[in-house]
Amino acid sequence: MKMNEEQRGWIERAEQYVHEELCRDSSGHDWWHIVRVRRLAVRIAGEEGADVLICEMAALLHDVADAKLNPDHDSGLHKVAQWLESNGVDSKIRDKVLSIIANMSYNGGHNPPMDSLEGQVVQDADRLDAMGAIGIGRTFAYAGWKGHLMHDPNLAPREAMTESEYRQQTSTAINHFSEKLLKLKTLMNTNSGKQLAHKRHLVMEEFLEQFHKEWNAEDDE
Ligand code: ADP
Ligand code: NI
Secondary structure (H helix, E strand, C coil): CCCCHHHHHHHHHHHHHHHHHHCCCCCCCCHHHHHHHHHHHHHHHHHHCCCHHHHHHHHHHCCCCCHHHCCCHHHHHHHHHHHHHHCCCCHHHHHHHHHHHHCCCCHHHCCCCCCCHHHHHHHHHHHHCCCHHHHHHHHHHHHHHHCCCCCCCCCCCCCCCCHHHHHHCCCCHHHHHHHCHHHHHHHCCCHHHHHHHHHHHHHHHHHHHHHHHHHCCCCCC
């Protein structure tokens, strides 16, 4: 379904709002992450027959409510709710977008599954941006931002963790692959998401294999 002029106006205003909110972030939630997730969400929505307006809007706004950028998750959601209301976004659309954003984050794998196709699309798009070449880049950027090492062979990856352990304990960029990134392939919701995840997963596996070879000076000439 094509968007009308009013709906295109909402998207344009959301774009400006999110850009202002996130353009100074260097923790991996920067503006270009939003641009990539939005592009993936629109592509997957088209392939899966999901509502593009809802997917695009939720993709644009999904990190504005992030707990890392707000006092807590609820106040972040409240901020987005108010923005949607003051910009005249239809209440039906507003509720759908808010419900997607409320359930988006990985949280160490502790959130319930998405109950709408649009939510599944946007969640797949966000997760795909943590995988593949982009995902590798973001992981090392995040570790640098946190002051973590890229690798410490004496620090074993954590097997099971609570939400706050996932967020708070020190880890390394390399451990983040087994703690989260290599699990994402099996968590994809949609068929398009699964197909894109397949290649991105292989890219990460190849990268890790080469990383460990180089670490041990066992790489081929
Ligand atoms: P989201 O909430 O969307 O899952 P996060 O804030 O957890 O995103 O992560 C932002 C980016 O940083 C992602 O690419 C993620 O994989 C990466 N990241 C998150 N935690 C760590 C960590 N402990 N070490 C390295 N990279 C991480
Ligand atoms: Ni995100």
